[in-house]
Structures are given as C-alpha cells and as structure tokens.
Amino acid sequence: MPVLLMVLAAAYGAAAGLLVPRPAYRLAVEPGEAWRAHCPGGHPVAGVWRGWVGPGRCRSCGSYGPRAVPIALVTAVTCALLAAVTGLRPELVAWLAAAPVAVLLAVVDWRVRRLPDVLTLPLAGGAVLLLGGAALDTGAAGSWGGALLGGLALAGFYYVLYLINPEGMGLGDVKLAIGLGVTLGWYGWAILITGAFAGLLLGALYGCGLLLRRAGRPERRNDGLKQAMPYGPFMIIGAFLGVLLGAAAAP
Template sequence: MPLMLMISAAVYGGAAGLLVPRPAYRLAVEPGEAWRADCPGGHPVTGPARGWLGPGRCRACGPYGPRAVVTALVSAVACAVLAAATGARPELAVWLAVVPVAVLLAVVDWRVRRLPDVLTLPLAAGAVLLLGLAAPSARAAGSWGGAVLGGLALGGFYYVLYRINPEGMGLGDVKLAFGLGVPLGWYGWAILITGAFAGLLLGSLYGCGLLLRRSVRAEGRNDGLKQAMPYGPFMIIGVFLGVLLGAAAAP
C-alpha cells in the first residue's frame, strides 16, 4: 500500500508539475507590469484555462519559460516523499494540492524576486479550508486550530521581520508565511518552529554565500550587494522539511 501510494502521488505530482511552466512564465514579471499574454516571440499564449496551464511552448517559437521536465520532476519527488511520510491520512490530499502551487511560487520568486498575491493569498485560504475538511476524520493526525494559529503566528513573525528590515524582505514573503504556517501548525508548535527555523537558516546560508561572491566580484564597489534575494524558495523548503518531520512523527 505505501509503495502504491507513493507511485500514485508521484504520477500526480509529475502531471501537475507539467502544468507549471506556462503560468510561471506569465507571472514572472516585475511589480506593476501586467501578466504576460504573449510568448517571447510575440505570439499569444494559448492552451488550457485560457493559456494559464501547461508546458511553456509556442508552435512557432518552441519552448519558453522554465523547463517542464524540471518542474515535473521536482513536483513528482516532493509528492512521493510526502506520501511516504504521511501515509493514507486525509491531510495528504492537502499536501499534494499545495505542492504544485509551492513549486510555481518558488519558480516565480527565483526568477523575478516576486510572490504574486494571486498565488499567496489563495494558498493560505485554501490550506485552511482543506485542512478544515480533513480535520474531522478519525485518521487525521493534526489539529485544524493549530493550523490556523500556525498560519497567524508565522505570518506575524515575518511581518515583524519585514518591519525591522523592509529592504531585506518584502510583503510577499509575509503573505506567503501565512499560508506556509498552516501546514506546519497542523502538526504543532514544535514543527512550526522547526520548519520556520529551517527556512530562515537555508535562506541565511544562501544569502551569506551570495554576499561573499558578490563582494569578491565587486572589488571595492558596493553596487552589486544591494540586489534582493528570493526568500520564498527557502521558506518553502523549510516548510517541506517540517511537514515531513511532523508527518513521520505523527502517531
């Protein structure tokens, strides 16, 4: 049963990951710019859901945006590992629903240092709603109240960080934190703290490496050290690790 569950989750994750490149390309724009409606060659983006789902490919120009094989592989592996750790519990359906959205957010943030509200806000609301549906089941291994409090706590924590250093963190990170705190809070405060710390640690390590590399390249100039770094992918990885730990430790 666990093996079949993992295989099924991996197939789902791979299929969902194939739908990520097109929205990732369309959403990866600078703040204030409209979502992309054309491919890099200027042809209108078409496909399922009015051109919002599917691999980034134009009949005239060929592929564009992130590589579908990469997003499919990442999503498939993440879903399979979550299935192995969670088992046939109702919250697994929520984790599987969140994975492709998290992959999409990570890709967009990595490309343009932006976390669109059109993704972060529905992620938070959807996670709360879906876990609310899963909570009454006798097989559920978490707490819906803890999930709600976890989202509020992590969002509030990141808001404090934003107020302390608004140049180093954006409001998009704060809004993402509300959604990411929900699955962590589902498994309790210890997992919430662990997942949040893991994301901050990974982001800090990457930031330190980035500063060292840029300082060497700058050779006395400080203009190369003011570029923003994406926190979203590291926050998402931290939550992924936290949920794995919480799911594996759940009775």
Template sequence: MPVTLIVLAAAYGAAAGLLIPRPAHRMAVEPEEEWRAVCPGGHPITGPARGWLGPGRCAECGAYGPGALPTAAVTALVCAALTAATGPRPELAVWLAMAPVTVLLAAVDWRARRLPDVLTLPLAVLAAGALGVVGRLTGEAGAWWRALLGGLVLAACYLVLHLAHPSGLGLGDVKLALGLGVALGWYGWRTLVTGGAAGVLIGAVYGAGLMIARRGAGKTAMPLGPFMIIGAFCGLLPGAAATP
C-alpha cells in the same frame, strides 16, 4: 507505506509540474506590469483558462521559462516524499494539492523576485479550508485550530521582519508565511518552529554564500520564497513521519 501510493503521487506531481512553466512565465513580471500574454518569441499564449493551462512549451518556438522537465521532476519528488512521510492519512490530499502551487511560487519568485497575491492568498485559504474539512472528518478539531494559529504566528513573525527590513523582505513573504504556517501548525508547534527556522536559516546561508562570492547579495533583492518553501518542506516531512 504502499509503494503504489508513492508512485501514484509521483505521477500526479510530474503531471502537475509539466503545467508549471506556462503560468511561471506569465507571472514573472514586475509588480506594476500585467501578466505576460506572449511567449519569449512573441507568440500569443492561448489555451484553457485564458491560456493559464496547457503544455509547458510554446508550440511555435518551444520557449517559455523554466524547463518543463525540471519542474515536473521537482514536483514529482516533493509529492513522493510527502506521501512517503504522511502515509495514507487524510491530510495527504491537502499536501498534494499545495505542492504544485508552492513549486510555482518558488519558480516565480526566483525569476521575478515577487510572490503574487493570486497564489499566496489562495494557498492560505486552501490550507485552512481543506485542513478544516480533514479535522472535521477525523475529529481532530484541535489540530485545525492549532494550524490556524500557527499560520497567524508565522505570518506575524515575518511581518515583524518586514517592518524591520522592508527592502529585504516583502509583504508577499508575509502572505506566503500564512499558508505555510497553517500547514506546519497542523503537526504541532515543534514542526512550526522547525519549518520556519529552517527557511530563515537556508536563506541566510545562501545570502552569505553570495556575499562571500562577491556577487552583490547586499545590493540585489534576494528571493526568500523558495527558501521559505524548502524550509517548510524540511519541517513538514519529519512532522508527518512522527505522527502516528
């Protein structure tokens, strides 16, 4: 694996991660509330794309939400790891495009216990559409159809969990599962099962830890999105590395 490619991917991830705090702050609101238009200090959020793009710190008071350096570091690490595992194959471009969106989703869900449709649904469309292009260019149409089916299967599993326990698992998790399942399904059913099961297991371990620490995990909604994303990451890495 060329080190230069990994370094470039990490630089891209760091640059994308620096932009995450602003939209994370804007989106971290209750479902019935509108996106925030001011920083925590009350200063208007302005900039390109109606204020969605721009520095991760307010120019007036320096505050937004999650720190820009942590989000940059996490996104850079994710992009570098995906590049090292995937190599210079066409689907790498899809993983690098999805990575900042998933980090943003994890940040929003952790802060506000919600996964906005404006992120989850486009993520699924991005994964399905971009992998469709990759499948056509590489002649791997079968992998694309399996990816689509994988997204439907994982989303269906989470839908069943939602219907069984709606207070603990929301429809946002079901929609996120659709996009993650498409990505995991590209590398096969084993990768899909590994990534899906890892997300549930990691979330369960975290919830059990909260209960043991007597911090009211059973009374407070726990964000599942970050654990689903971490689990998918854990499944995607070995799936990509094992693909010739």
C-alpha cells in the same frame, strides 16, 4: 499500499509539474507589469482557462519559461516524499494540492524576486479549507486550530521582520508565511518553529554564500544583497522539511 501511494503521488506530481512553466512564464514579471500574454516571439499564449493551463511551449516558435522536465521531477519527488511519510491520512490531500503551487511560487520568486498574491493567498485559503476538511476525519494526525494559529503566528513573525527591514523582506513573504504557517501549525508548535527556523537558516546560508562570492568581485561589493535574494524558495523548503518531520513523528 505505501509503494503504490508513492507511485501515484509521483505521477500526479510529474503531471502537475509539467504545467508549471506556462504560469511561471506569465507571472514572472516585475511589479506593476501586466501578466505576460505572449510568448517571446509575440504569439498569444493560448490554452485552457485563458491560457494558464497547458504546456510551456509555443506551437509556432518553441518553448518559453523555465524548463519543464526539471520542475516535473522536483514536483514528483516532493509529492512522493509527502505520500511516503504521511500515508493515507486525510491531510495528504492538502499536501498534494499545495505542492505544485509551492513549486510554482518558488520558481516565480527565484526568477523575479516576487511572490504574487494570486498564488500566496489561494495557497493559504486552500490549506485552511482542506485541512479543515481533513480535521473532520478521525484518522487525521493534526489540529485545525493549531493550523490556524500557526498561520497567524508565522505571518505575524514575518510581518515584524518586514517592519524592521522592509527593503529586505517583502509583503509577499508575509503573505506566503500565512499558508506555510497553516501547514506547519497542523502538526504543532514544535514543527512550526522547526520549519520556520529551517527556512531562515537556509536563507541565511544562501545569503552568506552571496556575500562570499561578492567579496571576490570588487566591482559588485556595493550591490544590495536584498535585491538579489529571494526568500520564498527557502521558506518553502523549510516548510516542506517541517511537514515531513511532523508527518513522520505523528502517531
């Protein structure tokens, strides 16, 4: 059953990942701009549900947005690993539902340094609802109350960081922290702290890499580091690692 579960989760992840490029293209715009409704060639982005669901390819002029195959591969591997460590526990439904949304958020933030509310808030709400349902099953390995407290705690922590340095930390990161805190808090405070620290550490390492790279380019030494650094992907990777650890350690 574990192998079959992994295969099914990977297939689901691959299918969901193939649908990521279209919304990623539409949502990857600067603040204040409307979501893209046309491909680079000027053709309308048509499809199911007002053009949000479908392949990232214009029938008239070809593809747009990020490449679909790498994203599908990442999403498939992510879902397979979640299924491998979580098993048939009821919270797996929440993890598999959140994975494509998290990948989409990471892609958008990486491209335009932005975490749209239309993704972060449903991610948080969906995690609360799905984990609430999972908590009703006796086979669940976490705590719904802990998940709620985790969301509040991590969001509060990032809000403090935002108040300290609003130029380096955006409100989008704070809103993303709600959903990530809910998922990490499900497995307890130790996993919440571990996942949050992992995200901060990965972001710090990336920031150090940017500084070292710019040190060798005098013409860019005065560029603002925060303008070129998305925190969302690192927060998401840290939360993913925390969930894997929590699921593996759960009785």
